Amino acid sequence: MHINVLVREMPEKLEPVFRETENERWAGVDHGVFLLLKAGITPAYTFGDFDSITEFERRYIKEQLDINPVPKEKDDTDLALCLTDLVAKGYDSIHVYGATGGRMDHTLANVHLLMHEALKKVKIKILDHQNVIRLLPSGNHTVSRQSGMKYVSFVPLNDQTELSLAGFLYDLADEPLEFGTTLTISNEFIEDSGEVATSHDILMIQSKD
Structure with missing residues (x-):
């Protein structure tokens, strides 16, 4: 519902x-x-x-x-x-x-x-x-581009969060992210959806200028 x-x-x-x-x-x-x-x-x-x-x-x-x-x-x-x-x-x-x-x-x-x-x-x-914010729990996710939003960022909530991205301008493969990193800010979809795999809960923020 x-x-x-x-x-x-x-x-x-x-x-x-x-x-x-x-x-x-x-x-x-x-x-x-x-x-x-x-x-x-x-x-x-x-x-x-x-x-x-x-x-x-x-x-x-x-x-x-x-x-x-x-x-x-x-x-x-x-x-x-x-x-x-x-x-x-x-x-x-x-x-x-x-x-x-x-x-x-x-x-x-x-x-x-x-x-x-x-x-x-x-x-x-x-x-x-300007923003759409949601939590991606640990695991695999197919995420869709939000209409009108240009950028997609991933904000780790735990040290050593391993993140994999496919279908984005900047893809990753089991990248270990430290808490406070800005490596995964201002990425972009290259299609209408992308694949995300994360070892820990992570925030996904789609935004526009």
Whole structure:
């Protein structure tokens, strides 16, 4: 099952995203709930403590939905609660919008959620107008070029990650990558898809200038 998640407003306009995902299910996190309702989309699920909305937005939401805010003081972020709950509900494909930009601690924490033990086996993508971020667990993968994205980078999360690439401008064969390396930044597909084999979990980021 697939679902989209909206966390917060994005620098780019959201209307094209809503058109592309017409008839798909959405979940809203905090301010994302208001943005979805404003766009005429009723979220199937709502999450968050709703500390980032105005009183006007709170009234707007309550006129259309019953929400159950979680306490502001909690151990997990609103997005972490959202994703773990959606996975528990059986969703195995999740696209997250509005999780990047703004505060850097939030952005890094949201990307690190892809490595959460309860989430790493699920196909979760973090998307914005310039990037598509996903985790490739250890093993073999056929990956596809994301429409509109020119570059593809691989960011190791462990020392001595052995990475093999086929179908890219710069292919590799069992290349040992150290944590913090920039060797695998700004590669490119030469076809619509490529083959990736990694000995450890690795981040794949497709992007454009």
